[in-house]
Amino acid sequence: MKLLKSLLIAATGLAALSAQAEKLVVAATAVPHAEILEFIKPKLAQQGVELDVKVFTDYIQPNVQLAEKRVDANYFQTKPYLNEFNKNRGTSLITGVAVHVEPFGAYSRKVKQASELKEGAVVAIPNEASNAGRALVLLDKNGVIKLKDPSNILSSVKDIASNPKKLKFKELEAATLPRVLDQVDLALINTNYALEAKLVPTRDALFIEDAQSPYANYLVTRTDNQAAPAVKKLAAALTSPEVKKFIAEKYKGAVIPAF
Known part of the structure; x- marks a missing residue:
């Protein structure tokens, strides 16, 4: 009881x-x-x-x-x-x-480092302003392109001052970027989507933002x-x-x- x-x-x-x-x-x-x-x-x-x-x-x-x-x-x-x-x-x-x-990263299944990108290679980046700018700033920092103002986090492809390899940019919805890795030469991918796709940023990214990322x-x-x-x-x-x-x-x- x-x-x-x-x-x-x-x-x-x-x-x-x-x-x-x-x-x-x-x-x-x-x-x-x-x-x-x-x-x-x-x-x-x-x-x-x-x-x-x-x-x-x-x-x-x-x-x-x-x-x-x-x-x-x-x-x-x-x-x-x-x-x-x-x-x-x-x-x-x-x-x-x-x-x-x-940390935002650059991924590829076709090259092992950015210097191997061929002329006219296709680079996929997110299609909205803040993440597109973030991708372009990272590309600038790693010597792939040069922006008019590398500190402008809202840079667009129109703000590229130098593109020595004549890279072609495809702007796609961020969530789809891991799925197009086989179709492009390089893709700039948000880490949450990279992790969902079973990519390991610290291992698989060609280059990646450092711990000082804002x-x-x-x-x-x-x-x-x-x-x-x-x-x-x-x-x-x-x-x-x-x-x-x-x-x-x-x-x-x-x-x-x-x-």
């Missing part, structure tokens, strides 16, 4: 805790963002926050759904990308904590919920020592903590 009573009390307590838990819906791309969020889910549950991770394969919908209040936050993007999105879409999403850096990935919210207790708990969990250790051990340099 005492055992039954104890079980009933425990069940009631769990039900009450569940009823009190605040649900937080966060949009993310699969790797590494959703994986990191899944890692902190139990910790947040202990703090009364039920984390629901919605995985997306593109960079547009996570912001659209956040602006439309269909999700509470998102975690997948850099500040330059968000600034460009807000400018073009008339939104006012805001960055919270910086969580990690994904492109941290942020937790992003709206002005109306940035100070919500559940969002603050999420931010704290994402920048905890446990997450720093998880990132270091799981991604082995392909993803670098930004805190």
Whole structure:
């Protein structure tokens, strides 16, 4: 009888805790963002926050759904990308904590180093401004091209001052770049998509951004919920020592903590 009573009390307590838990819906791309969020889910549950991770394969919908209040936050993007999105879409999403850096890399299945690229080789880069600029700046830094202003993170192919090998640039949706590796000579790929394609950036990239990359990935919210207790708990969990250790051990340099 005492055992039954104890079980009933425990069940009631769990039900009450569940009823009190605040649900937080966060949009993310699969790797590494959703994986990191899944890692902190139990910790947040202990703090009364039920984390629901919605995985997306593109960079547009996570912001659209956040602006439309269909999700509470998102975690997948850099500040330059968000600034460009807000400018073009008339939104006012805001960055919270910086969580990690994904060094952007250049990949090829046809050459082993950039100097082997032939005249007229095809180079694929992302088709939106912030990531296209990031790709071109990396190409400039590694001597493949010369930009008019190497510090301009929003450089486009029109801003190439010198292209000695007459490279041809194909601008494609970022998520598709790993899939066209066999069709182009070089592709500049965001690390999250490289990891999803089972590429190992520290091993497979011909060249890659270093640890000083300014492109941290942020937790992003709206002005109306940035100070919500559940969002603050999420931010704290994402920048905890446990997450720093998880990132270091799981991604082995392909993803670098930004805190």
